[in-house]
Amino acid sequence: MLTTAGRDMIADSIGKAASRPAVAEYMALTANSSAPSAGNTTLTGEITTGGGGLIRAAATYAHTGGAATYTLTKTFTANGSDSLPVTVAKVGIFNASSSGTMVWETLLGATATLSASGDQLTVTQTVTLS
Numbered sequence: 496m497l498t499t500a501g502r503d504m505i506a507d508s509i510g511k512a513a514s515r516p517a518v519a520e521y522m523a524l525t526a527n528s529s530a531p532s533a534g535n536t537t538l539t540g541e542i543t544t545g546g547g548g549l550i551r552a553a554a555t556y557a558h559t560g561g562a563a564t565y566t567l568t569k570t571f572t573a574n575g576s577d578s579l580p581v582t583v584a585k586v587g588i589f590n591a592s593s594s595g596t597m598v599w600e601t602l603l604g605a606t607a608t609l610s611a612s613g614d615q616l617t618v619t620q621t622v623t624l625s
Contacts, residue, residue: 496531501598504590519590519598522569522618523551528584531600538587538597546576549583549609551592554620563624570617573609580610586618 497505504516527540542549549571558565567588573579584606588599599620607616 496533496600498535498597498600499533500536500596501588504596504598516596517590518556519588519596520553520556520567521551521589521592521595522554522567522620523587523589524549524571524583524616524618525585525587526582528602528606531585531602535600536597538585538589538600541587542577542581542583544577546574547578548572548574549577549581549616551589553592554588554618564621565624566619566621568617568619570615571609573612573614575612577609577612579612579614580608582606582608583616586620588620 507516523538524542525538525540552569554567554569556567585602587597589595589597609616
């Protein structure tokens with residue numbers, strides 16, 4: 496779901512001549528499974544364990560010219576600093592490595608449980624431009 500703050504950020508990215516917002520390339524995870532809401536500005540329960548492999552991180556952007564979509568993909572690897580097990584249910588896309596604007600909030604199609612150090616989760620967020 497595109498958030499209200501995200502819609503404003505996109506408008507500023509396209510229309511402002513100066514002081515444009517940073518790129519929304521950071522992906523965050525949460526075990527929270529509540530429905531996304533356009534009014535949300537933070538990812539409730541975001542995993543923020545210092546040194547953990549499941550914390551917010553830059554994703555890889557991909558777009559094919561002429562296509563109406565782009566993707567952000569990130570592989571997260573749990574490590575000894577993470578509080579495991581954790582069942583990831585939702586992702587947020589931000590324009591900063593901490594704080595920043597949450598542009599997208601999305602429930603995963605299926606939850607993913609990471610139980611041990613070394614477990615990995617690859618998330619691909621597909622954004623449709625219409």
